Amino acid sequence: MITASDPWQEHNFAALLAILIAGTATLLGLAGYLCSRLTRQARRGCTPVRLWRDLSLLTAAVALAVYLWGCLHLLFLEDQELAERCERQRPAGTPTLVGRRGDFIPLRLVCEASNGHDYSVVIPGYINPAVALLLLLALTCALISVVLHSDPPRGRPPRNRPTTATDKEAEQT
Template structure:
């Protein structure tokens, strides 16, 4: 966030640290759950509903891992280094730099110019598209899981 006192600031360190700690804890929990689904007993109980549910969780975990990787790229860059990168990567036609801001969604570090030709640096270009694609896959797997679960319950009620 850009403030009048310090317009050359990327992501807030405390917020970034909280995102990384919470994200890592969530990722470890998801990994633990998904590993528990690989036991022989759990594999015997697999249905289409459970498979889609677990694929949804796997996709969400992968999206979280890629997002956290992007956060680590930003975490270790000092504000001064960000300013130097902004100067080095300034595109043609961009006027004077007036500040830097860090956005969490989408994950990016934005160099702001006086003529509003803002541009991103520091975060690899594959991070946000990969996260979006994995979250979309997680959503479709979750919806499919709900449909399968509904069909299974409807079929079970008709038999009973």
């Protein structure tokens, strides 16, 4: 049994497996939706709002795929392999290892040394920066979509605004 005070913690296997299953299901759902947006009928009804929304979903899906790829690096490693990786990748001058911990956000496996320093192993270095950049891009695309959706085209009243008598008078003049 692993306790919170145990210095040799790794990623919880059940949580890792749940993230991989839920993430894969979400990724497949996003891929299916985005593929449906490529049909001729969907392309005819494409508006800037829908385009930015779909770009946001696409970049979020790519970020999820990169994160899941990082999780797969952890899935099949045994405790002995993790210890060997910590030893092999220990920086020069680093004293003995005193612990190991796994974090999901950011995704990493950290080896802790007795001098208080730590270093990350197993997860490729590009995973976390790529996920952060892709999520920032997805947020930007989503915000552009929201701004375009809330700003009606010039010359037409907003969709949900009821037409009043003064609007009809202004149209007649």
